[in-house]
Amino acid sequence: MRQRTAAFIRRRRLTPYALLLPSAIAIGLLLFWPTIQIAEFSLQNYGLPQVTGVSPTQWVGGANFSSILADPEFWLSLRISLVFAAVVVPLTLLTGTLVGLLLNRLGPKMAAFVSSAAMLAWATPAVSASVIFIWLSDPDGGVVDWALAKMPSWLGGGAHWAGFSWTNAPLPAYTLLTLLVVWQGFPFVAVSVLAGLKTIPGELHESARVDGGGAWRIFWRVTYPLLKPIFLVLLLLSIIWDFGVFTQAYLITGELGNRDEYNLGIYVYDRAFTMPPSYGIGSALALILTVILLIITIGYVRASVRQGAVQ
């Protein structure tokens, strides 16, 4: 009897590990192992001759990294990624928060309708969303140029917009990309902010109003401090998502080839895969991107843990 109990306890102690095993194997093989390999390849001269077996891979120390740091295209792509995140993240959070506050004041049916409509933008596949925005802004037959040409000149419209190409130069292309990423990103912020607002007891707002606070004051004095943890998480998630955005940027800047329009994510991909492929340099860049994102991720994890998400 005692032996059986002991066996049972032992079995029970091993059960959670047994249940975790399949996921641990999948994550280990397809997420951890590639990360280690990237670190390894980043120190090697891994290119076409090495893949085809013509010549062996060699350790080259930090040569890949020093050639990257000396490459102006790397710094340009890094700057594009930073500026893009610095513009898009606040815009997404602002739009999302405003819509979240609006949703909170609508009746239940109306709120459900508006939030469903918004979440459809979020659920739209990145490929479709990109193709749609390219078509909306197409120089021949696109509705954006048509509308801008029709607008009065004091609103910035005018005939010169007819046939304007949005994807041929960095600034217009990234303006379009900004609209696209905000369009897809704000619904998640809005719905999260709404969920946070629902947890604030109504009396708090009531008493703030009785004390004579306007909407602006109430937001900064009551709502914002209570929702601060949610905002922190949304901020970090948005930075992670927007800094390395790939699919949308890849399609809007015209797949590969327009090197002055690369963000860091596309630059990584281009260096690794464009003929002649250079997996060593690509891996070194990938490692840089990964490290940047991991630093932000650590902030995200700490914010989540502090909120009690890991219990």
Next chain:
Amino acid sequence: MRLRSRAARRAGLNVLGVLVALVTLFPILWMVSTAFKPAREIYSLTPHLLPSHPTLGNFRSVIDGKVIGLPYWNFLKNSLFVTLSSVIASMLISLLAAIAVARFRFRLRTSYLIMLLIVQMLPQQAMVIALFLDFRSIGLLDNLAGLILVYTAFSIPVTIWMLRSFVAAVPREMEEAAAIDGAGPMRIFWRIMLPLVAPGLVATSVFAFIFAWNEFIFALTFLGTDTAKYTLPIYVTYFYGRGTVDWGSIMASSTLFTLPVLVFFLIVQRRMTNGLMAGAVKG
């Protein structure tokens, strides 16, 4: 007086709400409307919201495969195969893990959860380089099985977190009562856990479905030249940037690709956003 101003404010808010919804939906509506327009209307100098002579011509040319030489069904089949396989695999794997982290206290539990949060953020354009080389050496390129493996592994960190909150919501007392009545762990799982977690499984599998159905970068890299193996996202972009750009066909193909996702999403929307926020934001 006060009542009237309140009604006016309510009406104003509703108008604003409808405006937000319409602006947000406009790109999707424009895609569907363009898909039904004949070429003459697509490139008309004054665009109209709705087609005045709706046509199925664009859909027909997509389904017949005029551009790529293969019918739409071929790519739909690829996408469905890859997506459904990875959803099933991911649900099986992550349900086990979710039960472990929601129902057991063990030493590595917190570390495991934090590890899952971190690996969610690994950039795919970094991982794809190493996985491309690995899959190349074991012959998994140009192979849909390779995509299934990747989609399964990349979705489970999120699906475990989502499922965890659904498993934790199952009242423990029910399991204990069943155990006292003499039910074994297997019986408890099939009779109590599974039926109660089923709605959560549906919501989570929609997330996994959307992830795999939409995925672009791995499909782009792994399915190089073999057009017959393309999944729908690659198929949709194939039209684009190939000399003549036929927006009618592009919008028709992207409508066929997008609408299933949106319909699915609307069905489980509420449950899924709750689950997603349990993973990302615990409000």
